Amino acid sequence: MIQIRKLDSTAIDFQETLDALLAFEAETDFAIEQAVTGIIAQVRARGDEAVVEYTNKFDRIPNGGAADLQAFEIGQAELDAALAALPDTQRAALQTAAERIRVFHERQKQELQGFTYTEADGTILGQRITPLDRVGIYVPGGKAAYPSSVLMNAIPAKVAGVGEIVMVVPTPDGIKNQMVLAAAAIAGVDRVIGIGGAQAVAALAYGTESIKPVDKIVGPGNAYVAAAKRRVFGAVGIDMIAGPSEILVVCDGTTDPDWVAMDLFSQAEHDELAQAILLCPDADYIAQVEASIQKLLPTMPRQETIRTSLTDRGALVKVRSMEEACEIANAIAAEHLEISAEEPQQWADRIRHAGAMFLGRFSSESLGDYCCGPNHVLPTSRTARFSSPLGVYDFQKRSSVIQVSEAGAQTLGKIAAELAYGEGLQAHARSAELRLKP
Amino acid sequence: MIQIRKLDSTAIDFQETLDALLAFEAETDFAIEQAVTGIIAQVRARGDEAVVEYTNKFDRIPNGGAADLQAFEIGQAELDAALAALPDTQRAALQTAAERIRVFHERQKQELQGFTYTEADGTILGQRITPLDRVGIYVPGGKAAYPSSVLMNAIPAKVAGVGEIVMVVPTPDGIKNQMVLAAAAIAGVDRVIGIGGAQAVAALAYGTESIKPVDKIVGPGNAYVAAAKRRVFGAVGIDMIAGPSEILVVCDGTTDPDWVAMDLFSQAEHDELAQAILLCPDADYIAQVEASIQKLLPTMPRQETIRTSLTDRGALVKVRSMEEACEIANAIAAEHLEISAEEPQQWADRIRHAGAMFLGRFSSESLGDYCCGPNHVLPTSRTARFSSPLGVYDFQKRSSVIQVSEAGAQTLGKIAAELAYGEGLQAHARSAELRLKP
Numbered sequence: 024m025i026q027i028r029k030l031d032s033t034a035i036d037f038q039e040t041l042d043a044l045l046a047f048e049a050e051t052d053f054a055i056e057q058a059v060t061g062i063i064a065q066v067r068a069r070g071d072e073a074v075v076e077y078t079n080k081f082d083r084i085p086n087g088g089a090a091d092l093q094a095f096e097i098g099q100a101e102l103d104a105a106l107a108a109l110p111d112t113q114r115a116a117l118q119t120a121a122e123r124i125r126v127f128h129e130r131q132k133q134e135l136q137g138f139t140y141t142e143a144d145g146t147i148l149g150q151r152i153t154p155l156d157r158v159g160i161y162v163p164g165g166k167a168a169y170p171s172s173v174l175m176n177a178i179p180a181k182v183a184g185v186g187e188i189v190m191v192v193p194t195p196d197g198i199k200n201q202m203v204l205a206a207a208a209i210a211g212v213d214r215v216i217g218i219g220g221a222q223a224v225a226a227l228a229y230g231t232e233s234i235k236p237v238d239k240i241v242g243p244g245n246a247y248v249a250a251a252k253r254r255v256f257g258a259v260g261i262d263m264i265a266g267p268s269e270i271l272v273v274c275d276g277t278t279d280p281d282w283v284a285m286d287l288f289s290q291a292e293h294d295e296l297a298q299a300i301l302l303c304p305d306a307d308y309i310a311q312v313e314a315s316i317q318k319l320l321p322t323m324p325r326q327e328t329i330r331t332s333l334t335d336r337g338a339l340v341k342v343r344s345m346e347e348a349c350e351i352a353n354a355i356a357a358e359h360l361e362i363s364a365e366e367p368q369q370w371a372d373r374i375r376h377a378g379a380m381f382l383g384r385f386s387s388e389s390l391g392d393y394c395c396g397p398n399h400v401l402p403t404s405r406t407a408r409f410s411s412p413l414g415v416y417d418f419q420k421r422s423s424v425i426q427v428s429e430a431g432a433q434t435l436g437k438i439a440a441e442l443a444y445g446e447g448l449q450a451h452a453r454s455a456e457l458r459l460k461p
Numbered sequence: 462m463i464q465i466r467k468l469d470s471t472a473i474d475f476q477e478t479l480d481a482l483l484a485f486e487a488e489t490d491f492a493i494e495q496a497v498t499g500i501i502a503q504v505r506a507r508g509d510e511a512v513v514e515y516t517n518k519f520d521r522i523p524n525g526g527a528a529d530l531q532a533f534e535i536g537q538a539e540l541d542a543a544l545a546a547l548p549d550t551q552r553a554a555l556q557t558a559a560e561r562i563r564v565f566h567e568r569q570k571q572e573l574q575g576f577t578y579t580e581a582d583g584t585i586l587g588q589r590i591t592p593l594d595r596v597g598i599y600v601p602g603g604k605a606a607y608p609s610s611v612l613m614n615a616i617p618a619k620v621a622g623v624g625e626i627v628m629v630v631p632t633p634d635g636i637k638n639q640m641v642l643a644a645a646a647i648a649g650v651d652r653v654i655g656i657g658g659a660q661a662v663a664a665l666a667y668g669t670e671s672i673k674p675v676d677k678i679v680g681p682g683n684a685y686v687a688a689a690k691r692r693v694f695g696a697v698g699i700d701m702i703a704g705p706s707e708i709l710v711v712c713d714g715t716t717d718p719d720w721v722a723m724d725l726f727s728q729a730e731h732d733e734l735a736q737a738i739l740l741c742p743d744a745d746y747i748a749q750v751e752a753s754i755q756k757l758l759p760t761m762p763r764q765e766t767i768r769t770s771l772t773d774r775g776a777l778v779k780v781r782s783m784e785e786a787c788e789i790a791n792a793i794a795a796e797h798l799e800i801s802a803e804e805p806q807q808w809a810d811r812i813r814h815a816g817a818m819f820l821g822r823f824s825s826e827s828l829g830d831y832c833c834g835p836n837h838v839l840p841t842s843r844t845a846r847f848s849s850p851l852g853v854y855d856f857q858k859r860s861s862v863i864q865v866s867e868a869g870a871q872t873l874g875k876i877a878a879e880l881a882y883g884e885g886l887q888a889h890a891r892s893a894e895l896r897l898k899p
Binding site for chain 2: 112113116117119120127130131133134135136137138140146147148150151153155156169170171202238239257259260264279281282285286288289291292293323324325329367368371374375376377378379380381382383384385386387388389390391392393394395396397398401402404406407408409410411412414416420421422423424425426427428429431432435436437438439441442443445446447448449450451452453454455457458
């Protein structure tokens with residue numbers, strides 16, 4: 024039996040209880056911060072040599088470790104071989120997923136084309152979109168190595184037109200995850216290096232003798248990697264530092280309760296801190312979902328993780344109505360929001376904040392995690408209030424373009440000078456005034 | 462006489478010298494970090510009371526300070542009065558600038574409409590764009606209070622459709638900058654509170670009894686404000702932490718050298734750390750610009766700041782060709798790039814990285830700073846390699862929309878299950894498989 028928290032939105036202390044349940048603040052571990060600071064300084068000072076030393080040590084590279092960074096290169100032939108060696112069904116699944124991800128992200132690229140317009144006096148204004156030159160993708164090694172993450176991080180960069188995509192992936196004990204290498208081959212990663220940790224982040228950010236510095240680093244990692252990304256931010260761009268994964272299911276009580284139970288499990292199985300919450304106006308249905316949870320949990324290989332996650336951070340919430348469920352969903356601003364209901368669009372229209380919305384009972388989050396096409400890197404911990412899924416736009420940037428005509432300089436120059444004098448910036452004013460005709 | 466550094470791109474140590482000149486790393490001041498951590502903790506624990514205490518103290522509020530936060534509210538009537546009291550030319554200039562900024566940012570909004578498409582089996586995929594609910598705008602008080610910054614930060618938020626825009630602006634010694642209040646009236650800021658510093662950032666991020674928490678905080682501030690923004694990032698979104706401002710002028714030698722000298726001054730007058738660099742293939746022209754600098758500097762009210770900035774961080778660089786100038790400009794990835802040349806578009810086509818490009822000799826940066834329309838909040842310190850001007854998109858976020866049809870669930874479910882089993886995530890696989898028809 025698993026004890027899962029049951030809440031009722033009519034309870035006086037509901038808001039307080041919900042806030043406590045949602046609260047998650049990543050702790051700052053000063054020992055990690057300190058270690059990472061040291062590693063970055065060493066890599067900046069000693070380049071390849073430091074990267075090799077740290078990698079040999081932290082990843083327990085066998086046979087006394089590698090002699091140089093060259094030894095960690097994983098060449099195109101090796102990637103292709105990994106792809107060729109996959110079971111046919113797995114290779115086909117990866118390829119179809121990649122193609123669908125590519126199609127969705129091409130739509131993102133089409134949307135962002137930049138613009139330009141010419142004013143009556145000939146002044147031209149616009150916005151130009153250009154891809155990043157070079158991007159680093161961090162892929163965790165070992166058990167948490169997910170080929171789907173390689174696709175989700177690399178394909179948007181590729182679609183954006185990034186000049187060079189460099190992937191780093193640690194090979195603990197010298198072991199390479201073949202499915203990850205196959206995914207790199209499919210995604211068209213330009214270079215793969217078998218290094219990881221803060222040393223790989225530092226090498227990507229600042230460059231070494233054999234690694235050119237990149238402009239942005241994306242991808243998930245452990246606490247050392249997250250700390251290193253925070254630390255190098257500014258020298259390079261980074262993606263969001265992800266918190267624990269979350270699912271919020273808003274259900275009108277018409278979906279098979281086994282399906283909803285399994286959807287909650289699929290989030291909870293990620294890790295003990297993952298959060299799975301159900302909002303439903305139907306108390307009887309909630310009881311059915313709970314029964315499904317009790318029935319299905321013993322069948323799950325990762326049941327211990329699921330149990331801890333659901334017990335510590337999960338909840339089944341009885342709400343007054345689907346309208347109220349949508350209000351609560353906006354406050355939660357979940358990473359994944361399933362609206363498992365008849366005519367889901369009516370409820371989706373009420374949602375302002377969610378990383379990804381899964382509408383209707385056939386749209387399980389797991390389909391989106393792998394192969395629908397939209398990205399599975401999504402804002403966690405209520406950051407969907409202000410941030411977006413990873414996308415092509417994360418690998419592009421905008422530049423304003425301003426071409427003022429001689430006539431334009433006459434009208435704009437007077438306005439600029441007036442405001443510049445008002446702000447006490449006389450060189451700004453004079454610079455505008457010099458362009459005025461006498 | 463001012464000594465300004467002269468470089469030649471053919472020198473053996475040119476790259477090294479340039480790199481050293483460009484290098485800028487914001488130092489971490491642990492005393493500031495510690496003070497800010499304490500202030501934020503106090504505001505989270507004691508709300509309004511702490512904000513009032515800190516404000517009375519740090520801003521030297523007269524008459525023994527304010528009794529409550531209500532006393533710091535600056536109501537709509539006061540904003541309107543400030544606008545009405547401006548000299549006519551200044552009010553007209555602010556209004557015209559605001560209108561032009563609005564028009565440009567409306568174009569940004571038009572570009573980003575989201576999309577949706579339906580696949581053959583009825584599966585619907587899309588991306589929805591929604592505005593942020595509530596945004597905080599930080600405006601510095603005292604001497605560095607710039608009404609143009611109020612327009613540049615608030616108008617994109619307004620155009621995006623942000624529900625509520627809350628502006629905080631400290632009033633040192635109780636003095637309110639009337640031009641800033643007038644700009645707030647024009648921009649349509651919803652609420653103005655006369656508080657600042659880390660305490661204002663904390664109040665916006667976490668909320669107090671009388672301030673609702675916002676979703677994002679933007680706008681420039683001193684080292685305490687920057688530290689506080691970094692610290693609250695995650696709980697709320699923030700804009701980039703700006704480094705010193707920079708201008709790079711690429712000139713073919715056909716622009717009046719006085720104009721180029723004044724354009725360099727207009728950046729250098731901002732602060733001693735500002736950076737102004739000229740790239741030009743014509744040595745004689747560089748000498749003319751230097752003569753203009755010597756001639757014009759004594760006429761500038763802010764000549765001491767300009768002198769320090771140009772001496773410490775400026776340079777006049779002789780390059781081999783305009784082509785090489787463009788290459789160097791890409792490596793510098795300047796915040797402001799002026800291409801002061803005949804037929805500037807041919808050179809603009811070679812530029813990959815710049816916050817804003819000013820094309821042709823009439824496009825002085827100062828016009829863009831105030832009234833061309835594009836934003837003047839731009840990526841500094843080479844971050845234009847991976848980031849963009851502030852824009853409407855900073856006040857919007859995207860949500861993926863996934864509505865899988867029953868038929869779609871059959872094909873996608875098999876792919877997702879295959880990949881999920883490959884990653885050892887069985888609940889993911891089962892969740893997809895439950896939707897398969899028997």
